[in-house]
Amino acid sequence: MKGVKPLILAGIVAASAAVHANDLDKVIDKSSEINKSAAQSQTKIDKIADSMQGRLQQFKALNKEIDGLTVYNAQLTKQLNNQIAEMDALNESMDQVSVIERQITPLMMRMITGLDQFVALDVPFLTEERSKRIASLKEMMDRADITSSEKFRRLLEAYQVEVDYGRTIEAYTALLDVDGQEREVDFLRIGRLELIYLTRDGKKAGSWDKETKSFVELPDSAISQISKGLRIARKQLAPDMLTLPVHAAE
Structure with a gap:
């Protein structure tokens, strides 16, 4: 009988070890399932967090856009009011056109x-x-x-x-009745002060007399100054002092 007890004890220990091993496997399996479930839950949480972050950014962007639209609408309202005022002014002006x-x-x-x-x-x-x-x-x-x-x-x-x-000097050519004969002459106009002519052959000159409303003949001594004035007016000579007869108003 003494030999049987150790065998029974060994069997009990073996059976107990088998039971503990089986329980340990279940615990490990259960722990794996929990870890797997936790990982899946974490993945869902991460997706939800990313979604919430994206929606938050979208919300901020929409708020910023709304603020911009509010400012833009306010500016458009001012412009519209100004255009209405301008239209009213134009309508009033159109009434006065006739x-x-x-x-x-x-x-x-x-x-x-x-x-x-x-x-x-x-x-x-x-x-x-x-x-x-x-x-x-x-x-x-x-x-x-x-x-x-x-x-x-x-x-x-x-x-x-x-x-x-009235404030320019000019030279031009035209026809003029000189001593009863129509001749081509060079005119020198000095503002409205003097209108002088010189025949193309340079032998006769005259100036307009405002009193008699006619041209009067000038002395030969004036011809050189008239020729100089014509060249100055045509920009063929630099501006210079001229000595010409002037019919001053009384």
Whole structure:
């Protein structure tokens, strides 16, 4: 019997060890399942966190875009209000256009008449050119294809040309009745102060007399100065002092 007890004890120990080994395997398996489940849960958590971070960034971007749109809309509102104000002003101006049209046309007609009378009474230089300019203005006033603003602009240009005549020196060639014979002469215009002619052969000279409204002959001693003045006016000679007869107004 003594020999049997050790055998039974060994069997019990072996059986107990087998039970513990089996339990340990179950624990290990269970632990593996838990770890696997934890890894899957962590993966889900990471995906959710990434999704939340992306949505947060999207939310911030949308808020920034909304702020920009708010500023843009406010600016558009200001521009729209300004455009409405401009439209109101334009509508008011358009209501006055017909009134202005009725007033400006008679004004331009009076200006042309005044310019025509001025040229007729002025020193007779560039007579043909100036007469054609006035005739063109009169013809322009009858045309319907030219706006009133363009007519007024051209009229002001004609006035400016006449103003410029008073402060420039000019030489040009034209025909003139000299001693009952039409001859080609060189004219020297010094502003509106003097209009002098010199025949092409350089033998006769004369100047316009505002009192008699005619040309009077100048002495031969003035011819050299007149020739010099013609060369200066044509930019063939540098500006210099001239000694010329002047018909001063009384």
